[in-house]
Amino acid sequence: xxxxxxxxxxxxxxxxxxxxDAEFTLQALGKYEGRFEVDIARDGWDALVLMKDxxxxxxxxxxxxxRMDGFETMILMRGYQLQYKIPLIILTNSDLEADxxxxxxxxxxDYVHKSADxxxxxxxxxxxxxxxxxx
Numbered sequence: 001x002x003x004x005x006x007x008x009x010x011x012x013x014x015x016x017x018x019x020x021d022a023e024f025t026l027q028a029l030g031k032y033e034g035r036f037e038v039d040i041a042r043d044g045w046d047a048l049v050l051m052k053d054x055x056x057x058x059x060x061x062x063x064x065x066x067r068m069d070g071f072e073t074m075i076l077m078r079g080y081q082l083q084y085k086i087p088l089i090i091l092t093n094s095d096l097e098a099d100x101x102x103x104x105x106x107x108x109x110d111y112v113h114k115s116a117d118x119x120x121x122x123x124x125x126x127x128x129x130x131x132x133x134x135x
Contacts, residue, residue, distance in 0.1 A: 010036045010135050011054065015047040015061035015073070016091070021114065025060060025091060028122040032135045044073025051077075056086050058133045060125075063092040063099060074106035087132040091125070 012029075016022040022040050029036070039054065041047035043065040050056075063070035070090060077088075087109040092099065100111050110128050115121040129135065 010057040010133060012036050012038050013041060013047060013050060013056045013059045013061075014038055015041045015044065015059065015065070015070070017042050017062065017065040021062065021091075024114075024118070024121070025125070027118060028125045029129070030122070031126065032129075035135050044068035044070060044076070047073055048076060048080075051080075058129065059086055059088040060091050061088060063090055063094055063103070071102060071106060074103070074108065078107055089128055089132065 014022050014025055016025065026038060036057075039050055039056075041050055044061075045068040047059070047061065048068075061070050061073065068076075070092070074088070088107065090103045090108045090111045091114055092111070093114050095113065103111055109132050112121075112125055112128050115124065
């Protein structure tokens with residue numbers, strides 16, 4: 001039995017409308033392969049539906065999405081008291097300090113800027129995830 005087999009699998013929800021970005025995030029989390037299960041939601045509405053039926057250990061969510069964006073999702077999660085139980089990390093291309101401040105105000109545990117450079121994104125995302133969840 002390997003060390004990976006001894007660690008309970010974490011369940012992660014990735015919320016991103018762009019399949020490429022969701023896959024890029026999964027690649028950045030590659031060192032944890034075998035230690036987590038992932039569900040993917042294409043917007044906030046789909047994320048809330050998934051959260052009704054499954055407990056997640058971590059949520060990685062984009063801000064800019066159709067139908068229901070990250071901010072709207074966080075407001076509804078707050079109403080359901082969901083984000084207080086689950087670390088939520090915002091993954092976005094936005095550099096606006098107003099977006100960072102609003103995300104923190106709505107309960108985001110952290111904020112990661114998506115980088116086009118996989119190595120840079122991987123290092124930042126892994127450090128942020130490890131700060132909030134033991135994988």
